[in-house]
Amino acid sequence: MIIGLTGSIASGKSTVAAMLREKGYPIVDADEISxxxxxxxxxxxxxxxxxxxxxxxxxxxxxxxxxLGDLIFNDIEKRQQLNGIIHPAVRKEMLRQKEEWVAKGASTVIMDIPLLFESRLQPFVDKILVVSVTKDLQKSRLMARNGLSEAEAESRISSQLPMEVKERGADAIVDNNGALEATKQQLEAVLEEWKAEPLF
Known part of the structure; x- marks a missing residue:
């Protein structure tokens, strides 16, 4: 089973990825690959x-x-041009790593893809797990983490699909608005329901 893990900027997806790695699930990390x-x-x-x-x-x-970020941030054409260069190479390497894990005997592989919906990569995975937060919490976390102004944070958030759209496309949602322990419990419940087996 290939699980696509996604969320939005500052939603806590990396925190959930770290929990999965700790539990022994092999992870194909799109950011790392890019x-x-x-x-x-x-x-x-x-x-x-x-x-x-x-x-x-x-x-x-x-x-x-x-x-490069400054060049493409407010220029849709340039951003598409850059994506056209990077995305095919990233996809190819993601699939190669996934196949490598399967060859090593993994029955569950986590594909950590921040822009899973934006890049239309749903066909790459069997199940989609979305890490979700409210927009206000997302904004305050992003401002604190990246030292952004409110306007800058809002601009970054609005460059991605709205959280509710991602939630509608999810097979399961982990609500990351509360304590870490609550996030962990939700994640464990989903893994159990999906019978997702760790490799390690």
Whole structure:
């Protein structure tokens, strides 16, 4: 069984991913992979440089995420152009890692995909688990975590699909508005219901 774990920015998805990792579930992490595919010298990074110019590459050859983020943040066309370069490489590597875990005997693999719905990756998974919070809590967490103003936090949140849309597409929801222990109990109940077996 392939479980797609998703949420929205500052919803606590990473916290739930850490709980799953602790429980012995193999995790394919889309964020980790998206960093991996743009390492210095990678074909993806060369393509990004060609599309967006030398200014998005730092002196040490690393991707200048802040510069690239500024370029694409309010420009839908540029954002789509970047996604068109990065997403196919990320998907390919995600599937490769998933197959590797299955070959190692995993009966449940967690695919941690922040933009599962936005990237229309539902066909990649059998079940979708959404980590949910209220918009107010999401905003205050994001402001505290990233040092953003209220307007900046709202802009980041509204660049993703609304939480209620994700909830409607979920097979199960973990409500992360309360204490960590409550989140953990909900997660355990879902895993039990789905008969999700850890590998380790």
């Amino acid at each position: 960093r991996l595919v743009v390492e210095p010298g990678s074909p993806v990074l060369c393509e990004i440089k060609k599309a967006f110019g030398d200014e998005v590459i730092m002196e040490d050859g690393q991707l200048n995420r802040a510069k």
